[in-house]
Amino acid sequence: MPSPPASWASSRAEASEPVSVTTGVRPRTRRPRKKSPWRYVAIAVILFMVLSLADVALTNPNFGWPVVGQYLFSAVILHGLLLTLELTAVVMIIGSVLGVLLAIMRTSSNEFVARGAWTYVWFFRGTPLLIQVIFWFNIAALFPEIELAVPFGPTLVGFDANALVTPWTAAVLALSLNEGAYMAEIVRGGLLGVDRGQYEAAQALGMRPNKVFRIIMPQAVRTIIPPTANQLVTTFKNTALVSVIGLADLLHSAQVVYALNYQTIPLLIVAAFWYLLLTSLLSYFQALLERKYSKGYAPRSRPQAKSEPAVPKEV
Amino acid sequence: MGTPMIVLNGIQKRFDSVHVLKGVDYSVAGGSVSCLIGPSGSGKSTLLRCINGLQPADEGEVWVDGDLIGLRIEGDHLIPLSEKEVADQRRQIGMVFQRFNLFPHMTALENVMSGPLRVNRAQKAETRELARQLLDRVGLADRGDHYPNELSGGQQQRVAIARALAMKPKVMLFDEPTSALDPELVNEVLSVMRTLAAEGMTMIVVTHEMGFAREVADHVCFMDDGVIVEEGHPDAVLANPQTVRAREFLRKAANSDQQN
Numbered sequence: 242m243p244s245p246p247a248s249w250a251s252s253r254a255e256a257s258e259p260v261s262v263t264t265g266v267r268p269r270t271r272r273p274r275k276k277s278p279w280r281y282v283a284i285a286v287i288l289f290m291v292l293s294l295a296d297v298a299l300t301n302p303n304f305g306w307p308v309v310g311q312y313l314f315s316a317v318i319l320h321g322l323l324l325t326l327e328l329t330a331v332v333m334i335i336g337s338v339l340g341v342l343l344a345i346m347r348t349s350s351n352e353f354v355a356r357g358a359w360t361y362v363w364f365f366r367g368t369p370l371l372i373q374v375i376f377w378f379n380i381a382a383l384f385p386e387i388e389l390a391v392p393f394g395p396t397l398v399g400f401d402a403n404a405l406v407t408p409w410t411a412a413v414l415a416l417s418l419n420e421g422a423y424m425a426e427i428v429r430g431g432l433l434g435v436d437r438g439q440y441e442a443a444q445a446l447g448m449r450p451n452k453v454f455r456i457i458m459p460q461a462v463r464t465i466i467p468p469t470a471n472q473l474v475t476t477f478k479n480t481a482l483v484s485v486i487g488l489a490d491l492l493h494s495a496q497v498v499y500a501l502n503y504q505t506i507p508l509l510i511v512a513a514f515w516y517l518l519l520t521s522l523l524s525y526f527q528a529l530l531e532r533k534y535s536k537g538y539a540p541r542s543r544p545q546a547k548s549e550p551a552v553p554k555e556v
Numbered sequence: 557m558g559t560p561m562i563v564l565n566g567i568q569k570r571f572d573s574v575h576v577l578k579g580v581d582y583s584v585a586g587g588s589v590s591c592l593i594g595p596s597g598s599g600k601s602t603l604l605r606c607i608n609g610l611q612p613a614d615e616g617e618v619w620v621d622g623d624l625i626g627l628r629i630e631g632d633h634l635i636p637l638s639e640k641e642v643a644d645q646r647r648q649i650g651m652v653f654q655r656f657n658l659f660p661h662m663t664a665l666e667n668v669m670s671g672p673l674r675v676n677r678a679q680k681a682e683t684r685e686l687a688r689q690l691l692d693r694v695g696l697a698d699r700g701d702h703y704p705n706e707l708s709g710g711q712q713q714r715v716a717i718a719r720a721l722a723m724k725p726k727v728m729l730f731d732e733p734t735s736a737l738d739p740e741l742v743n744e745v746l747s748v749m750r751t752l753a754a755e756g757m758t759m760i761v762v763t764h765e766m767g768f769a770r771e772v773a774d775h776v777c778f779m780d781d782g783v784i785v786e787e788g789h790p791d792a793v794l795a796n797p798q799t800v801r802a803r804e805f806l807r808k809a810a811n812s813d814q815q816n
């Protein structure tokens with residue numbers, strides 16, 4: 242055995258000398274560590290800022306709190322809120338399905354399919370959503386007639402683009418296609434995050450590819466949920482972009498009102514209030530979901546403290 | 557000995573530039589236990605994966621109970637089977653991994669049920685009963701409702717064995733089933749495997765447990781650098797190896813055994 246260096250040995254000996262470890266001689270009690278004085282400075286500064294803001298908000302009449310109260314639950318605003326919620330739900334559903342499909346395509350052994358999915362994601366994540374919204378709304382300028390046709394062959398069905406692409410369809414189309422690109426990346430990350438051994442175990446049991454997917458997906462969902470909930474909050478707020486194409490969502494409804502009564506700030510506060518309330522609710526449900534999907538990862542009770550001497554039965 | 561259950565002819569496998577398996581001929585009689593030993597990186601795991609088609613061989617043929625695995629014969633040609641067809645073939649080949657690979661989001665019982673339920677669309681009640689019996693057989697009748705992370709390594713590996721058995725496989729492949737276990741948990745897993753061997757299951761076991769090989773195996777193969785260097789009865793191969801490489805490997809293995 243090589244002996245430790247002398248200095249190390251001696252410093253250890255010195256260090257251990259004065260510390261008494263005998264218990265029961267003098268009982269020691271615990272007391273909290275002293276708080277830093279900066280803590281109180283920070284509290285004072287923040288308190289000052291909060292009070293100033295409250296003061297400004299309450300004394301500046303331009304905030305128009307009575308107007309806020311008047312419109313908070315008005316029919317126009319609630320209709321707008323409903324449309325925003327509908328749009329978010331539809332977009333999330335279409336976007337998620339699209340995302341799962343694209344993620345599976347990305348893992349395809351068919352190079353052509355994999356690259357197609359990559360290109361899609363590249364395009365839709367690489368251009369501003371606002372442009373995509375306006376683009377789809379104006380698709381009629383590009384294709385006055387939308388037709389189903391055999392390439393270079395006969396037309397099967399034709400529609401008038403202006404009639405087909407209403408603000409609603411343009412909004413759903415733009416937001417969903419964009420959402421699909423983001424969801425694809427999230428789902429792909431989740432699938433890649435599952436241990437290789439899980440794929441192998443499923444395959445070794447003789448599961449066909451779609452069954453293997455059904456074993457892997459729930460495990461991926463665990464890592465997919467937090468960014469998806471995040472994405473849901475983002476999408477919910479992004480729907481405000483459709484106000485530019487005149488769809489009567491929450492923001493557009495507020496705009497319609499303040500275009501008439503010039504109470505711009507109060508109505509923006511009304512809209513912001515609803516956005517904030519809903520995002521808070523969504524975050525709460527996100528936390529609930531995360532807990533549900535951590536099943537089998539965080540021990541339900543305690544990890545086995547004792548491993549029973551469960552000797553296998555000799556059959 | 558009986559008729560061969562597993563036959564490998566001239567198996568070759570490359571990963572990019574690395575020639576991992578350089579022509580392996582190997583056969584395992586029905587109902588016998590064959591232990592595969594050899595240094596790290598010699599290609600033991602890769603060979604097992606070739607047998608159940610997790611990693612198809614580049615050259616050579618794998619036959620399990622008369623079925624050519626992963627390929628179809630068409631005249632003078634061998635055509636790869638589709639993923640679905642290979643999956644169906646794998647049902648008759650059970651595999652147990654070093655790191656257990658239980659499905660973490662399912663209880664022990666659900667893990668054991670997962671194979672038959674999802675593959676054979678078997679009746680749920682029947683499958684549950686089968687899974688219970690299998691858990692009982694590996695001594696875990698009272699652990700069915702536990703998630704894998706609530707079980708010890710030895711218990712997890714026994715669940716993994718039960719899960720593989722639930723498919724009623726004709727052969728079982730074990731890839732270092734006890735290497736990830738604390739020493740005191742090794743025996744409970746080996747004991748299950750011993751029982752299985754005694755019941756007449758055809759098994760290939762990659763292992764570093766020389767005691768197990770000596771006691772249970774009917775046949776031992778020593779692999780090195782992608783080929784089988786020496787094989788035969790455990791008494792011959794383990795006690796009196798003929799090749800320098802095998803002698804060297806066994807001497808080191810014996811040394812590390814003594815240290816433990």
Ligand SMILES: Nc1ncnc2c1ncn2[C@@H]1O[C@H](COP(=O)(O)OP(=O)(O)OP(=O)(O)O)[C@@H](O)[C@H]1O
Pocket residue numbers: 571574576594595596597598599600601602603
């Ligand atoms: N998927 C892969 N891609 C590239 N190389 C691989 C892959 N799998 C295995 N190899 C290489 O093949 C060789 C043999 O690996 P293998 O896992 O079969 O060895 P082993 O005998 O099981 O070793 P061990 O005792 O460490 O498990 C190693 O050099 C390894 O790096």
Ligand SMILES: [Mg+2]
Pocket residue numbers: 600601602731732
């Ligand atoms: Mg290995």
